[in-house]
Amino acid sequence: MATTRRSAPRDQLLATASRLFYNDGINSVGVDRVLQEAGVTRATLYRHDAYRHHTRGCPFIKAAGEFPDPGSPVHQVISKHRAWFHAELRRLLTEAGRDDVDAKAETLAMLRDALMVGCFLDDPDVTRRAFVRNARWVAGLR
Structure with missing residues (x-):
């Protein structure tokens, strides 16, 4: 039986989040606090979160559906x-020297939202390939 090796940063994130949520409650603990106390960067969070772990869609999109009040x-x-x-x-x-960064950023964010929902509704590998193809085009990486 094959085992999946988990990374130390991922384990640290999970342990820290579990401890903070248990001790202080979910509503009083923010992402920044978890990252700070875990000693990892936001990039680490997203690298270990990625689309492969969102088998039921984006947690932010789902939470927004449950808490639609902007307040x-x-x-x-x-x-x-x-x-x-x-x-x-x-x-x-901007660092890559692209023009019209606001429009490109909005489009890339929309594509990412579509990726997260698409991975839930459709084949994740097909959805990911479509995302990468279109995101590269938007960002001018052809």
């Missing part, structure tokens, strides 16, 4: 995450 603490966390993600896309596109 709710959950919706505010989602909005903060999305603002960060858009800013990171704009930063990366």
Whole structure:
């Protein structure tokens, strides 16, 4: 029987999140605190989260559906995450010397949303290939 080797950063993230959620409650612990106390970067979080672990769709999209009120603490966390993600896309596109970074960042974020939902509804490998093909085109990486 094959075993899957888990990485130390992933284990640290899970252990830290579990401890904080248990001790302080889910609603009082933010992503930034988990990352800080786990001693890992946001990139580490996303590298270990990726589409392969979202077999039921994007947790942010799902949470937004359950907490549609923009004033709710959950919706505010989602909005903060999305603002960060858009800013990171704009930063990366700017560093790559691309033009019209706002429109490209919006399109890439939309494609990522489609990827997360598509992996839930359709074949994840087919969806991922379509995402990569279109994201590369938008970012000018042909």
